[in-house]
Amino acid sequence: MKSTRFVFSLCLWLLMDSVALPQTAAPAPPAAGDSAGASTTTQPAPLPPPKSVNVIPEAQDDEIAQRLIRILDATEWFRSGEVKVQQGVVTLDGETSDAKYQAWASNLAQNTEDVVAVVNRIRITQRRLWDLSPAWNQMRDLSRQAIQGLPLFVVSLAVLLLTFVATRWADFWGRRIISRRVPNPILQQVGGRVVAIPVALIGIYLALRICGLTQLALTVAGGTGLAGLIVGIAFRDIAENFLASLLISMERPFQLGDLIEVNNMAGITVQGLVQSVTTRGTVLLTMDGNHLQIPNALIYKNVVNNLTTNPKIRLNFPLPLSQEVPLESAQEAVLEVLQRHPAVLQDPEPLVLVEELAVSGATLRVYCWIDSRQNSSLKTRSALLRLAKAALRKAHVSGPPVIAAHSSAPRALSAAPEPAMTSTAGAPGGVGRPHAQQTGAEGGLANETADIEKQAKAARNADDRVNLLSDDDRSSNRC
Secondary structure (H helix, E strand, O other): OHHHHHHHHHHHHHHHHHHHHHHHHOOOOOOOOOOOOOOOOOOOOOOOOOOOOOOOOOOOHHHHHHHHHHHHHHHOOEEEEEEEEEOOEEEEEEEEOOHHHHHHHHHHHHOOOOOOEEEEEEEEOOOOOOOOHHHHHHHHHHHHHHHHHHHHHHHHHHHHHHHHHHHHHHHHHHHHHHHOOOOOHHHHHHHHHHHHHHHHHHHHHHHHHHOOOHHHHHHHHHHHHHHHHHHHHHOHHHHHHHHHHHHHHHHOOOOOOOEEEEEEEOOEEEEEEEEEEOOOEEEEEEOOOOEEEEEHHHHHHOEEEEOOOOOEEEEEEEEEEEOOOOHHHHHHHHHHHHHHOOOEEOOOOOEEEEEEEOOOEEEEEEEEEEEOOOEOHHHHHHHHHHHHHHHHHHHOOOOOOOOOOOOOOOOOOOOOOOOHHHHOOOOOOOOOOOOOOOOOOOOOOEOOHHHHHHHHHHOOOOOOOOOOOOHHHHHHHHO
């Protein structure tokens, strides 16, 4: 009984549900005013109505169709173009390659007289994968533009040729005018470039303007200063070296053939004869016969000692003595050597001074002047040391004095009598033989600069740049 009731209730519920479902799912009929705006997401918006429709058209449908088809064919944008007109409604059909052509056809038909509406069925065809027609079109356009711009190109070449001639002319006259007052070749070169560069820039600017490259011409004109700044920063060391070359050539702190000494350069001291000064560096010939090239920036910034400007140079050397030697007698003996030596100048007069007194003895300091153009400082110093030692031995002051070995701490040797003083009077080099002013081992007292210059003339010229110091400077310096 209960099961029967359950089945009956289930059947009744299903029957009521099937009746109520259609009633709730059926949509309400739209209002008359809302029929146009219903289902905007599923249905396209209606086309706008024409502005005005003539009841009696002035143009016939066939005339409109023929007019439109002729226009479409004239553009050559459409393939298989077809136009149908019925009661002022234009139907366009065919194929085109771009959507803008499709829209253009619609606008054309819409603006035609007595056209009420336009139905555009023109299809846009996709370009083939290996379609090279755009490339050919671009090449055809470029060739046409090249042919049209050929006269301008010829005129621009003529302007560039005239610019080249004007630049050379300006450089020539700039150097010639400057050479009347400045004999330096590098300054003449810089002056010519200063005059020629503006002429070249103006000519290039005019040539670009004639060719129609106005933007490029403005870029060249405006970028010159920026390019100069960039180059100046990137090549700062080269620019510094070049400016140092200009300053050295103008100030001339030394001449060709001068013996100079460059101090504090990488912690060392360099000495040599000046061979040339170029835009890159100064070439020195060292006393060892080597060519040394030093950048001009280092020459200009460091201490340069010119040993040739004043030919008179002073020599000084110590003479350590034992404690038993009387200082006054030793001074007189050494001074006599200095006064008799032909290489020692008497003006300024030579001096023999007591430099230090110690328990072991005393140290004399000898000062004398020589002419560096005629005598070598190394050879003269060696000869004076040899003669001073012989003079002290010959003096016989409180026993034979002995010069102590030269070291950082002077040490006096024993003053005991030497057998050679009395037994080798006739021997070569003994006390009884007069001592020569110079010996063969010393090679004479002549300045070795002449030998170095001979080596310089025989050496290969490793730098063919323009020498900023002329040969006239060498001759004037030697007079």
